[in-house]
Amino acid sequence: MTRFLFDNVNLACVDGAAGYGLREAAALLVEDGHIAWLGARADCPVEQGVERQDFGGRLLTPGLIDCHTHLVYAGDRASEFEQRLEGASYTEIAAAGGGILSTVTATRAASEAELLAAAQQRLRALLADGVTTLEIKSGYGLDVDSELKMLRVARRLGEDFDVRVTTTFLGAHALPPEYEGRADDYIDLVCEQMLPRAQAEGLVDAVDVFIESIAFSREQGERVLAAAQALGLPIKAHAEQLSDLGGAVMAAGRGALSVDHLEYLEAGDCGTLAAGGSVAVLLPGAFYVLGETQLPPVDALREHGVPIALATDANPGSSPIHSLQLIMNMACTLFRLTPAEALRGVTINAARALGLETETGSLEVGKQADLVVWDVTEPAMLSYRVGVNPRLAVMQGGEWRRS
Ligand code: DI6
Ligand code: FE
Numbered sequence: 001m002t003r004f005l006f007d008n009v010n011l012a013c014v015d016g017a018a019g020y021g022l023r024e025a026a027a028l029l030v031e032d033g034h035i036a037w038l039g040a041r042a043d044c045p046v047e048q049g050v051e052r053q054d055f056g057g058r059l060l061t062p063g064l065i066d067c068h069t070h071l072v073y074a075g076d077r078a079s080e081f082e083q084r085l086e087g088a089s090y091t092e093i094a095a096a097g098g099g100i101l102s103t104v105t106a107t108r109a110a111s112e113a114e115l116l117a118a119a120q121q122r123l124r125a126l127l128a129d130g131v132t133t134l135e136i137k138s139g140y141g142l143d144v145d146s147e148l149k150m151l152r153v154a155r156r157l158g159e160d161f162d163v164r165v166t167t168t169f170l171g172a173h174a175l176p177p178e179y180e181g182r183a184d185d186y187i188d189l190v191c192e193q194m195l196p197r198a199q200a201e202g203l204v205d206a207v208d209v210f211i212e213s214i215a216f217s218r219e220q221g222e223r224v225l226a227a228a229q230a231l232g233l234p235i236k237a238h239a240e241q242l243s244d245l246g247g248a249v250m251a252a253g254r255g256a257l258s259v260d261h262l263e264y265l266e267a268g269d270c271g272t273l274a275a276g277g278s279v280a281v282l283l284p285g286a287f288y289v290l291g292e293t294q295l296p297p298v299d300a301l302r303e304h305g306v307p308i309a310l311a312t313d314a315n316p317g318s319s320p321i322h323s324l325q326l327i328m329n330m331a332c333t334l335f336r337l338t339p340a341e342a343l344r345g346v347t348i349n350a351a352r353a354l355g356l357e358t359e360t361g362s363l364e365v366g367k368q369a370d371l372v373v374w375d376v377t378e379p380a381m382l383s384y385r386v387g388v389n390p391r392l393a394v395m396q397g398g399e400w401r402r403s
Contacts, residue, residue, distance in 0.1 A: 004030045004398075005052035006371070008041060009060040012379040013363040014348045020340050020379050021362070028060060030369040033398030038363060057377050061343065062362055063132025063370035063394065064324050065350035068260050068281050068311035070170075071126075072119045072153045073140045075106030077316045090290050090318060091242065094214045100140070100174040103316050107140040107150065115153045122314060123157055125322035127401070130391045132370040133164040135311075135354055137208055139173030144194050147171050151203035162396045164370075166354050168236060169198050172209040172216050172224045187220045191227035199231050206257060206355070210238040211247030218246050225254055234355055240264040241286070252276030258309065258353035263292060267300035274304040279353040281309045282337075282345070284330035285319035298335055308337070309353045310345035328383040339383035369398040 006028040013021035027044045029037040037045060046052070080093050080102070093099045107115070119136075126134060136154035141147035151167050158165030171190040179186040198204045207228035209221040215238075216224075225235045234257045239247030241261035248259040252273045259265075259273060260281035273280060280301050286292075301308055310331050313319040321327065328342040337345065351361025360370045374382065375390040382390075394401040 002032055003050050005044070005046050005050050006030070006055060006060055006373070007044070007052050008054045008057055009373070010057055010377055011038060011363050012059060012061045012343060013038070014062065014344050015362045015364050018340070020343060022379065025057070028363065028371075030371075030395065030398050033369055035363060035365050035367050035369055037365060055373055058392065059374040059376050059379060059381075060363070061372050061374065061379065061382075062347040062360065063372055063396065064130045064346045065354070065356075065361060066126055066131050066134040066311050066314070066324050066346070067258070067309050067350035067353040068283060068313050069134055069136055070139060070313070070315035071122050071134070071136045071157075072115055072138075072150045073103050073107050073316055074110035074115055074118055075103055075316065076320075077102060080317065091214055097177070099214070099317055101177065103140045104142050104174065104176060108143070108146045112149055112153055115150065116156060119153060119157055122322050123161060123163070126312070126314070126324065127161065127163060127394075128389065128391065129324050130372040130374075130394060131163065131324055132372070132394065132396050133166070133351070133354070133356065133360055135166045135168055135206075137168040137170040137173075138198075139170030139208075139210075142171065142174065142176040144189075144197055147194050148198055148201065148203065151198055155203060162399070162401045164360070164396075166205040166356070167203055168206045168208045169195060169204045170208040170210070171195060172221065174210065174215055183216065183220060187216070187223050190224055195224070195227055195231065199233065204233060206234045206236055208236040208238060209247075211245050211250075212238065212241055213243055213245070218250050221247055222250055222254075225251060225256070229254065236260065248273065252278040257355050260311075261286070262296045263287060263294045265297055267297040270297060270300040270304040270306055273301070273306045279307045279309050279349055281311055281353050282331060282335060283311055283313040283319065284334045285321040285327055286313045287334060288330055289319050289321070296335060298337065307349040307352055308341060308345050309349040310342060311350065325382060325389065326386060329386050332383045339380040342383045343379055369395050371395040
């Protein structure tokens, strides 16, 4: 299909500095995979004969973007969910060799085909929610071969499904057991072998680190990010999820695309995020699942104009959640974001968190036609309800989605 006109739609363009960028009784023309025109129906320049559909005033938004997932892994951690409900904490389980490391054991043992099959089911759930772009991290391999295996599976998902996948190397996610007591040696391995190999094989779009008491120090994280930047790769950080180690300030100071989690970020540090141009990626699913009470400094992020993105953090431990619509609701109910902020968080600001904001994430002429038609008329409906999926149709790069 080369041209298609969405006629009689309410557009949530998310194109300005704030708000929905709502245009009611509008039309939008797709040509050669891109948005070629949008505006009031009455001004539509399109001649008769172009393929078109009248959507009766339904809502049209950019395709949703899940900018932080750990979608590729083997096994599950339902038993740890049970242990936590019997009183053990996430940190205690991790310290006892469970947590991330139990998923590492399962992931190392799995074949590429097994990892692919397991991730497909999870990916289908995200696609059903209206996701057209998602980021997938490595970080459950923690040796050269297993990290490359995870990243290859992530790339393969992007080839097999109608979705844009970006890959993030997270070799510094946890210390593998064979490096117990030798964290700096493991960081050497990450910087000198894993990352260069993954990069040489074209498997890395960005590099992330987990800076936390149960993972790596700020200094170790900075070594990884410096190695990434030396290879010309964009950087990110998991920071201030369970304590304040200064990881977000360090990563933002190096110009990180995003800093993620941030519950323990000091309000006074938000200016550094703004200065670094980093997006704050909030992950209310992990906050919810772990029963956390420390809230991220949302007011200070707003005051400093830090763009806020939202993501599922889909992973087997802290966020076994595969619905970005649910995350929008959680961001509103738990973190007091407005529904407009929630929509921006899974569209334009999520695109920024991946460095894709010139290509996707808003309805603007020239951007890729990654679009979702919803069976609602008002954008607040997407954050307000839980358990009803109003996704009607998805277009990915100008093509109706097949899978
Ligand atoms: N923070 C998270 O929320 C995930 N990784 C991370 O650094 C959790 C990963 C897991 O528990 O398996
Ligand atoms: Fe994460």
